[in-house]
Amino acid sequence: MLFLVRHHRRLAIPFSTLHAPAPTPPSSIDAAAVLETLSLYANDWRRALDFFHWSASPAGANLPATPATLARAVDILGKHFEFPLATSLLLSHHDPARGDPAFLRPALRALLNRLAAANLINDAVSAFESTAASIGLRDEASFHLLIDALCDHRRIDEADQLCFGKVPPPFPLGTKTHNLLLRGWAKTRAWPRLRQLWLDMDRRGVAKDLHSYSIYMDALAKSGKPWKSVKVFREMKQKGITVDVVAYNTAIHAVGQAQGVDFAVRLYRQMVDAGCKPNTATFNTVVKLFCKQGRFKEGYAFVQQMHKAGCKPDVLTYHCFFQYLSRPQEVLGLFEKMLERGCKPRMDTYVMLIKRFGRWGFLRPVFTVWKAMEEQGLSPDAFAYNALIDALLQKGMVDLARKYDEEMLAKGLSPKPRKELGTKLPGTESDSDNVLNGVL
Numbered sequence: 515m516l517f518l519v520r521h522h523r524r525l526a527i528p529f530s531t532l533h534a535p536a537p538t539p540p541s542s543i544d545a546a547a548v549l550e551t552l553s554l555y556a557n558d559w560r561r562a563l564d565f566f567h568w569s570a571s572p573a574g575a576n577l578p579a580t581p582a583t584l585a586r587a588v589d590i591l592g593k594h595f596e597f598p599l600a601t602s603l604l605l606s607h608h609d610p611a612r613g614d615p616a617f618l619r620p621a622l623r624a625l626l627n628r629l630a631a632a633n634l635i636n637d638a639v640s641a642f643e644s645t646a647a648s649i650g651l652r653d654e655a656s657f658h659l660l661i662d663a664l665c666d667h668r669r670i671d672e673a674d675q676l677c678f679g680k681v682p683p684p685f686p687l688g689t690k691t692h693n694l695l696l697r698g699w700a701k702t703r704a705w706p707r708l709r710q711l712w713l714d715m716d717r718r719g720v721a722k723d724l725h726s727y728s729i730y731m732d733a734l735a736k737s738g739k740p741w742k743s744v745k746v747f748r749e750m751k752q753k754g755i756t757v758d759v760v761a762y763n764t765a766i767h768a769v770g771q772a773q774g775v776d777f778a779v780r781l782y783r784q785m786v787d788a789g790c791k792p793n794t795a796t797f798n799t800v801v802k803l804f805c806k807q808g809r810f811k812e813g814y815a816f817v818q819q820m821h822k823a824g825c826k827p828d829v830l831t832y833h834c835f836f837q838y839l840s841r842p843q844e845v846l847g848l849f850e851k852m853l854e855r856g857c858k859p860r861m862d863t864y865v866m867l868i869k870r871f872g873r874w875g876f877l878r879p880v881f882t883v884w885k886a887m888e889e890q891g892l893s894p895d896a897f898a899y900n901a902l903i904d905a906l907l908q909k910g911m912v913d914l915a916r917k918y919d920e921e922m923l924a925k926g927l928s929p930k931p932r933k934e935l936g937t938k939l940p941g942t943e944s945d946s947d948n949v950l951n952g953v954l
Contacts, residue, residue: 543575543577544577545577545580545583548565548566548569548577548583549580549582549583549586551569552565552566552583552586552590554891554892555893556895557893557895557925558893559590559593559594559596562587562590563587563591566579566583569583581617581618581620582620584604584607584620584621585620585621585624586624587603587621588603588604588621588624588625591628592625592627592631592632593628594926595632597629597632597634600624600625600628601641601645603621604618604621604625604645605645605648605649607621608649615649615650615651616651618649618651619651619655619659622641622645622646622651622656622659623659625641625645626638626641626659626660626663627663627666629641630663630667630669631663633667633669635664635669638663639660642656642657642659642660654685654686657684657685658690658691658694660676661673661676661691661694661698662694664698665694665695665697665698665701666698666701668698668702670695670698670699670701670702670704670707673694673698674698677691677695687720688720689720689722689723689726692711692715692720693723693725693729695711696708696712696726696730696733697729699711699733700729700732700736703736703737705737708730708733712730724750724755724756724758724761727746727747727750727755727761728760728761730746731747731750731764731765731768732768734746734768735767735768735771740768740772741768741772743768743772744765744768744769744772747764747765747768757790759790759791759795759796760795762785762796763793763799766778766782766785766796766799766800767799767803770800774803775800775804775806775809778800778803782796782800793825794820794825794826794827794830794831795830797816797819797827797831798828798830798831798834800816801813801816801817801834802837805834805835805837805838805839808838810838817831827855827857828857829852829857829858829860829863832848832849832857832859832863833863836848836849836863836866836867837866842871842876842879845867845871846871846879846882849867849883849886853890858890859886859890861887861892861894861895861897862897864884864886864894864898865897865898865901867879867883868883868898868905869901869904869905872901872902872904872905875908875909877905877906877909877911880902884898896922896927899918899919900922902918903915903918903919903922906918907934912935915935916935916936916937919931919932919935920937920938923937
């Protein structure tokens with residue numbers, strides 16, 4: 515089997531050598547290559563774990579785990595609900611002789627995040643109380659990781675209870691804690707609760723920083739009140755708070771929603787005149803506003819402005835066009851240019867394109883995108899498989915759709931076959947077959 519290394523070079527190293535003596539690995543295999551390869555195996559935790567151990571073993575690449583590679587391995591195990599194994603892997607890298615346990619904090623963050631994503635809230639709290647404590651990381655920073663994970667996965671009620679349900683709270687509830695909760699209420703679109711917390715910050719004497727204002731502005735825009743978001747932006751400037759690029763990006767998006775893309779461009783120019791350097795997200799915000807209004811020519815022109823400002827278009831830049839372009843040939847051509855220019859698509863890029871081409875009824879570009887995904891070394895996830903199967907069913911290609919459904923089941927990416935295909939679980943027989951064979 516092959517694994518990716520940097521600069522898109524491939525080294526043929528069979529996994530059969532994982533436990534056998536091996537020569538000194540090529541110097542091009544570094545921590546970044548290990549991290550990239552783990553990401554390629556995100557949908558196959560056994561292979562990912564084998565590779566992680568091989569990369570750190572003297573018989574393999576002999577590269578000690580880094581905070582990032584350990585966190586990625588823990589994250590992949592958590593993605594597949596292998597939480598005991600993930601916890602064990604985390605604890606196995608605890609080295610009291612190292613002194614500073616911060617080496618393990620990214621892996622702890624990954625574990626808490628996956629537990630929260632799986633709605634295992636008690637387990638997440640237990641991981642903070644016991645696992646983090648056993649490695650010297652039961653502190654305010656880890657508490658914030660727990661709150662952040664809960665908020666990120668819409669378990670804001672539990673996060674709020676952890677903060678305000680105990681008297682006194684486990685740690686002082688300052689600006690950062692309140693910002694995390696603000697973001698949590700915004701993510702669940704609980705606008706009254708968010709506004710109440712915003713007012714409570716003043717009542718409790720908790721200072722509001724730039725991040726607080728940015729979250730609140732973004733929430734106002736998303737709640738259908740972009741004009742109020744712009745008002746808060748002006749209020750923030752009047753208070754003398756130094757506005758950064760994130761706040762400007764939020765305001766540009768809000769102005770675009772409230773008054774249109776031309777006003778957003780005007781604020782962008784004010785931002786540049788004020789000496790605040792735009793980033794890729796700034797340009798993506800304006801480009802998306804242009805595309806949303808069907809003004810693609812101006813959107814492409816703004817991409818040129820991005821180049822002049824020293825920012826490179828990223829995957830989200832291309833998403834702006836993929837989402838709104840209405841001609842399949844133009845979408846496919848832009849996708850091919852994306853690959854040629856070295857902008858690596860994400861899995862959701864492939865899913866988006868397969869769905870769009872499938873809805874349009876064009877199977878050839880669907881398979882072009884699928885082939886490109888495989889050539890880029892990405893292993894399709896359940897969303898990609900289901901998008902492809904939907905496209906095939908729309909064209910009446912049931913047998914081929916069943917083939918991919920069987921492949922998805924064999925990889926363990928789906929808990930059950932699709933009813934409309936009648937796919938059997940790998941290695942199982944139907945109840946009628948069992949009856950005829952005298953099993954039942």
